[in-house]
Amino acid sequence: MVDTTLAVSDLLKVAYPAQYYGRISEDHTLVLPVYDVWGLRDSMGRAITDLASIPAAGELVALTAAQVALLRAFPARGAFNISIDAASRTLVHPDRYYCDGGTPACFYDAWGYSDISALPDSSELHALTKEQWQARQDSASTGLQDYVWDHATGTLVEYTAPAVVIPLAKQAASEISGWIAMQASMASAMGETFTADMQAYVKAIRSIAGGTDTTSTKLPDRPATIMS
Structure with missing residues (x-):
């Protein structure tokens, strides 16, 4: 006889194909903390003891491990406000840190704006790593370093304005x-x-x-x- 029983962890992965999920508020923003469903903890490290308290996967927004890691640093504006596209159930700005193609580039922590209507669409921006964002922030002590996006190499490079x-x-x-x-x-x-x-x-x-x-x-x- 074939054993068709599944471990609880396997059942969770069937019901929740992604490890991390978040609830969606009425104004289509991400509700914090988010769930590590496979680990039965939330993003603040608290144990989830009641599985029934977690909505079905179809009612949630799936998150990547990289996105959850980006939740560990609070925005400069002091509070997260992460907008969600209701139709696709995905983050409007999935990479959090961005710059535009200007000379010098403008920088955006897209998860910290109370109103994203003034933010460019993510398709018009260049995603930055946490390290690139932090390097730019750290330069503030000696005069904020300007950067420009190098389209040829797809990288962020330091920019010095030509002398007037x-x-x-x-x-x-x-x-x-x-x-x-x-x-x-x-x-x-x-x-x-x-x-x-x-x-x-x-x-x-x-x-x-x-x-x-x-x-x-x-x-x-x-x-x-x-x-x-």
Whole structure:
């Protein structure tokens, strides 16, 4: 005679094909804690003593071990709010941590938003590992590091914005309204005049600012002797 009896653990796996499940609230968010059905514990480590208290698998959302592991770190906003697609019974943002393709990239902890309407769809984002997310957070102590998603390699790389180049004519105009104006005011107050070198410097700066000089690549050095 063939023994057709199954162990309790086998019966559980038949009734609950995934190890982890969560209940779905009326507003289609994940109810915490979640169930480790095979281990008969919840995600807080408490034993499940009444199997009848667990809804049928068809009423729950199945979770992966990786998703349950991500529940161990609370969102920066202080509370989980994990949205569920009611039709498919899956998490709207299954990977929790994401960045977009911007330069630099914007980052999202998608499980911590009270309203996800402003969040891009997960298909428009790039999933990040917990380590990638944490590395970016840890950089805050020295100035938050910018990153960009490298589409060629499918990885997150550090990004440094290119230096802002101020047009030479604008530099010259600032020199006239700033340092030169200050020297002229001082010379007038002291009853002195600009030296020949200073006068030549002022003319050179005016030529750059006015667009007459279009060949210079930098401002000339300030003269050593200014007033006489």
